[in-house]
Amino acid sequence: MECPTDFIVYCIEEYRDAYNLSGEETIKLFKKYDVLNYIRERYDMLHIEGGLAIAEDIRALTSDKVAELAGLSVADIERL
Numbered sequence: 001m002e003c004p005t006d007f008i009v010y011c012i013e014e015y016r017d018a019y020n021l022s023g024e025e026t027i028k029l030f031k032k033y034d035v036l037n038y039i040r041e042r043y044d045m046l047h048i049e050g051g052l053a054i055a056e057d058i059r060a061l062t063s064d065k066v067a068e069l070a071g072l073s074v075a076d077i078e079r080l
Helices: 005-018 023-032 035-041 051-070 074-079
Strands: none
Touching (some): 005 035
């Protein structure tokens, strides 16, 4: 199933609101960690979740990528 643009916008807004970010900060983060591709690839699963659950999924994705780049575990990142 194709991921509609309005769903991508919804995910951006939910993440922005959940973590008190500006729109610009959110877009930079999404670009840096390829979050838009993540949303498109997982649309079938994500579109049945609530906004907070989507924001938490994206947060987990970015934490995993940050940890991987830094050579740390997710637990290490959460302690920072």
